[in-house]
Amino acid sequence: MTVAEGTFALTRNTSVIAEPDAEAEARKLATALRGPTGLPLPLTNKEPKPGAIVLQLDRSLESKLGTEGYRLSVTPKRVAISAATEVGLFYGGVTFRQLLPPQVFATKHLTRALDGGWAAPCVEIEDRPRFAWRGLLLDPARHFMPPEFIKKLVDVMAIHKLNTLQLHLTDDQGWRIEIKKHPLLTQLGSVRKESPIHGDRKRGDGNRYGPFFYTQRQIRDLVAYAQARHVTLVPEIEMPGHFLAALVAYPALSCRGGPFEVRTRWGIEPDILCPGNDAALAFVKDVLGEVCELFPGRFIHIGGDEAPRDRWKTCPKCQARLRAEGLKGEAHLQTWFNHRVEEFLAGKGRRLLGWDEILEGGLTPGAAVMSWRGIKGGIAAASAGHDVVMAPTSHCYFDYAQSKSPGEPEYIGGFLPLSRVYEFEPVPTELPESKRRHILGAQGALWTEYMWTPRDVEYFAFPRAAALAEVVWSPAERKDFAGFERRLQNHLLRLDHLGVNYRKESAASDRKQSVVP
Ligand code: ACM
Ligand code: ZN
Helix, strand or coil, X not given: CXXXXXXXXXXXXXXXXXXXXXXXXXXXXXXXXXXXXXXXXCEECCCCCCCEEEEEXXXXXXXXXXXXXXXXEEECCEEEEEECCHHHHHHXXXXXXXXXXXXXXXXXXXXXXXXXXXXXXXXXXEECCCCCEEEEEECCCCCCCCHHHHHHHHHHHHHCCCCEEEEECEECCEEXXXXXXXXXXXXXHCCECCCEECCEEEEECCCCECCCCECHXXXXXXXXXXXXXXXXXXXXXXXXXXXHHHHHHCHHHECCCCCCCXXXXXXXXXXXXXXXXXXXXXXXXHHHHHHHHHCCCCEEECCCCCCCCHHHHCCHHHHHHHHHHCCCCHHHHHHHHHHHHHHHHHHCCXXXXXXXXXXXXXXXXXXXXXXXXXXXXXXXXXXXXXXXXXXXXHHHECCCECCCCCCCCCCCCCECCHHHHHXXXXXXXXXXHXXXXXXXXXXXXXXXXXXCCHHHHHHHHCCHHHHHHHHHHCCHHHCCHHHHHHHHHHHHHHHHHHCCCCCCCCHHHHXXXXXXX
C-alpha cells in the first residue's frame, strides 16, 4: 500500500460503473454503500466521469493477484477496483469500505451528517490472501442458532475476508439438518429432554430443548446467501462418533441396539455407529447424498473425532468385519469405514475432510485433515501429502476464555487471549518446504456448549476472529500485534455499527489487570 495526498468523497454525484461482467459485484458494493449513506450511487456502464467508482474484471491479473486478490486505487477523482475474479472485486470493495468512516458499516441509514463527509484517503493497494481457507466453525448442534444469525455471521465474516464457515450440524445432543429420506432424524433427533443448567454442568435444567433444525429450504437459502458474499458453507456430519441423536431415531445402526435418548449432558457418548452393519453404511450414504445436493462446496466434513471404539470390541458384526477385511484393530476399522465414505464422496466429486483422529488407523488416500489436538496431526498429514486445515485448541478454540478476569462468562475451560490468536503461525517450521502448500489455512472454533444465544457466540468470536483473519490473510513477515491493537480500535467501531456483541475489554487492559487463579 502507498498512501497519497487527498481524499475521495462519496457524494450525490458519485456513480458506480461496471461492464456487464463486473456488474453483479458493482451492484453489491453500491447496495452496501447506499444503506448507511442514503446516497443514490446509480449503477451504469457509461464512460467514467469524475466522482466514479469503477469496477473492472481483468483476467490477466490472476498471475499477480491470484483468484482472490485485487488492486484498489483511490484518487480524489476516482476509485478503481480491478481483479481477475468476482471474489477479488468483492474484497476490493470491502477494503474501500474500510477506508471510509466506520459508520459505513451501519446496518441502517444514518440521518445525522458525518463530520468530514464520506471521505476515503487516497491510496494505491495491491492485496491478496496468504491462505485459501480462512474459516470459522459454528456448532448449532449443542445450541441451535437461527438462520438469520448465520446470515449475520456470514456478513461479518465477509468483511473480515473470512471465506469458509463450517456448520457442525449433528452431534450427540441434536440432529439439526432435515434429511428427506430419513425423517425421524429430525423428528426425534432434534429434541432433547433437557440441557445442562447454567453454572452447574452436571445438573439438568428440566427444560425440553427443540425441535430445532434447518429445513432443506433454509439450507439452500443460506448457501445462496453465503455464496453471494463469497463464503463457502462446509457441512459437518459427525460419524462414527458424536452420532447419538441419529441412533435415537435409528437404534439398529448402533452396535448394541437401543433404545437411546438424545444426550442431555455435554461430553462424549460411548454408543456410536456400527461399521460392521451394512445398513449403517447405506444410511450414511443416504444422508451424505442429500448433504451433497444441498452444499456445493468441494469439502464434506465427516467429523471422525472422539469416537470411543469400545463398543466395536464386543460387537459381533464389527468383529466379523475386522476378520473379513483382515483389519489389524478397531482404529483400522474406522479407517476402513472412512475409505467407503471417501469413495462415495469422490463419486460425487467431493473430498472427505475429518478431524485428526482419522489418522489413527491410517489416512485414506484422498482425505484432508483438520488438526485440532495441536498441530502434530496436521504435520503428519501434510508430510504425507494430504491437505490440512489448522485448528489447534491452543490458538483456534474460541470457546476458551479470552481473559482470566472474574467478569468473564461461563466457558468450557482453557484460556486463549487475543494476543495468542494473533501469534498463531499456521505453517509449522518443522514441515519441509515442499509440503507447505498442503496447509490450506486455519479455522477458529465456536463450540456452543456454553454459548446459548447468538449474542454469546459474538462475544466469544470477536475480536478473536479479527486476529485470525489477519493471520490467514496477511504475509507472516508483516505481523505486528501492536499495530493490530491500534487498528483494532477503529475496527471495533465498525463492529459497533454492525451490532456485533464483541468482548470490549482490550488486550492491553487484560495484561495490566491481576490474574485471578
Ligand atoms: C473437537 O473439538 N472434538 C474436534
Ligand atoms: Zn458394531
